[in-house]
Amino acid sequence: DAGVTQSPTHLIKTRGQQVTLRCSPISGHKSVSWYQQVLGQGPQFIFQYYEKEERGRGNFPDRFSARQFPNYSSELNVNALLLGDSALYLCASSFGETQYFGPGTRLLVL
């Protein structure tokens, strides 16, 4: 079975631009969570979605938004990009409590 997939794998943007990252969960998983991992640190929670509804939000500004689709895939949007948004963005899916991570999208903001 396929694991969590994310696209694109790498992305380069400039300050002020907008970006959309995509995630497909493991088949049968209805919950998707997003995390931001800055180099040298552990992942930080951004959002969790379950059955298309937001179930939790981390300490991130309103420039960050997300949604989940009927097929349980998800998108993370970041508006008005800042240099500090450069990071590895990780998506995790879960059926019960255990979260399984995708390979991430490496975003570089110049």
Next chain:
Amino acid sequence: GQQLNQSPQSMFIQEGEDVSMNCTSSSIFNTWLWYKQDPGEGPVLLIALYKAGELTSNGRLTAQFGITRKDSFLNISASIPSDVGIYFCAGQLRETSGSRLTFGEGTQLTVNP
């Protein structure tokens, strides 16, 4: 907010040695998880612990959920070169608003052949 203190920050060991790392928290968690992350990849789940006091093994890896629910440790026995990577602990608290993971800052493990 909740913070996890993970130690040591880095370890340099010889192949065949045993390794121990731990995490402590100021708050309790329902679940403790241990992940390994290789460069440029996402974290891979190693062990999940669901009950206070639980001791679980996965091959050469053994992890325990602290009795106070505020700590966990991971042991790796007889290390091999492919154990190299960053190990993260993560605590999970089931809330009405979902179940987010709180991560430690990682332990960078280097194994010398």
